[in-house]
Amino acid sequence: MLHTTVSPDLIFQIEKSFYIEGEQKWMLWRNQTNEVQQHFVAQAEQILQAIQKNRPSLEFSLPEKVVLVDPCTHAYREEIIPARYRRQTIGRRLFQRGNSTLSIVLQRLSDLQSSAHLSLSLSANILRYWIARLWLNQLPEGEALPENKGLNPSSEARPEVQRYFPEWLLFNSNGEPLFSTKAEAEQSIHAIEATLQSLLSAMAVDPTIVEEEAFRSRYMTLVTQMVEQGRAYCEYLTKSILSTIRKRQSQHTLNRGLSIHLPYFDDQLLEIRYLDLEVVPPGRIAFEEVFLIHAIQRAQESISKNSKLSLSTRQHILEELKLMETSFSDCAPYSPVGALSPYYRRIKPPISGDTSQNISESKI
Structure with a gap:
């Protein structure tokens, strides 16, 4: 079962007011110097690798200073990130052994976002933006769906789903299996499930990613193919x-x-x-x-x-x-x-007081 189960109809109804819009995060990153931009992207790649490999510990760093929008004057200004916050170390403590690296990273980014230092909040938002986009870009897009390619849309099929993943197709247009063993078929289903889980994890890092067509297309294609192929299997x-x-x-x-x-x-x-x-x-x-x-x-x-x-x-x-x-x-x-066999006959109930015959049927 997927670690995060989300209905296809509900996933795009996230309350956006709780998050800085994705475009705003992009602009926050664009306002940085080239050196700071490259630093954020490099750290996002490092964090993403640790999440994907579920490493027990992780270190990443924040730049020395960032450019942000002053909440009072609405003008751009530089702000130095306090030195004690520039190096971030994440490790699973004894009581966190059962937690994944993703959950611990999300907790640290949430702590930085809620910090009173605007520079830390901005850094966390930019890191969330890039971790999610880098993760999304690693996932396959699928191919254009030709006619009669083996996906049999159900009554709930969405007309906007125009792509599919040929490497995970289990049946052809005639309903004939494309796998040789059950293990091979289940491996394809698990591959779709793992890709969908990665997509949902990217959404957990930055929920505003659901606004992007690249996310929506992948999500609907994966869910549609998983349901249709799962039912056919x-x-x-x-x-x-x-x-x-x-x-x-x-x-x-x-x-x-x-x-x-x-x-x-x-x-x-x-x-x-x-x-x-x-x-x-x-x-x-x-x-x-x-x-x-x-x-x-x-x-x-x-x-x-x-x-x-x-x-x-x-x-x-x-x-x-x-x-x-x-x-x-x-x-x-x-x-x-x-009851109906000619080899059986029904015996009359015994006469009152006669207990010699106490069964209703007897074999001749």
Whole structure:
């Protein structure tokens, strides 16, 4: 599951008044001397490398002085950064061992932003700006989406998504798998997830990056491809499960119980999850196809009422259940063998006071 789960519709509704606009941060950097500009970019690259490698410690420095806007006169002036703040050292303390380098860096930048020294606040804003943009530029953009390239838009598909990542495509336009093993397919899904996590982490560094088209395009492309390919892969796994059931049914190896872990893709958590179906409880019970139909129908009723899942995820699961149901739609109604078999006869209830016969059925 993604460390930060954000709805595609909500990610662009961040309250901008809490942050200095991205364009303003750009202007703050542009007003610096060439030497200071290069210093900020170099330090941002150093911080980004430490975040990506999750290093336990990090050192970065601030320039000797910066140019800022005087809040009273609104004129540009130079301000010296106090010497004791120019070298910043970040390390995980004993109680911070479980924290990532990203979270510790964000805390330090937040502390600098809230400082009474305007030079420190300005430096933190510029560093946030460049760390996020450098991170964004490292992420793939994808390629223009040709017609019938295997992405089957759902009812929620966005028309503005016109790109895709061919290296992570799992199925072609005919629905045929482009992977040779399940491990290879899951590796592609994890690659999309890791890229999306990096994108969300860049947003955590500088939330104003959501205003940029480069961010929006990557985000919508990643989410769309991840959901569509994840659902298609789950359908592929469902068909594999059906094939296994048919095979084991023909081999008569389903007579000691049957439980199914049905995979589905949750578009809120952006991960593959499983729905447990108990078709036949453990024991010496012969498998009948009608047992599977009954289990599917119970699951359909339960999923239809499950408000914790999004409407699109529920529809996705119901489609998989329908696929399973139609695969066994030709099964005959089940009748208990013992009740109707000619080898069984019903014994009349014993006469009052006669306890010699205390069973309702007996085999002849």
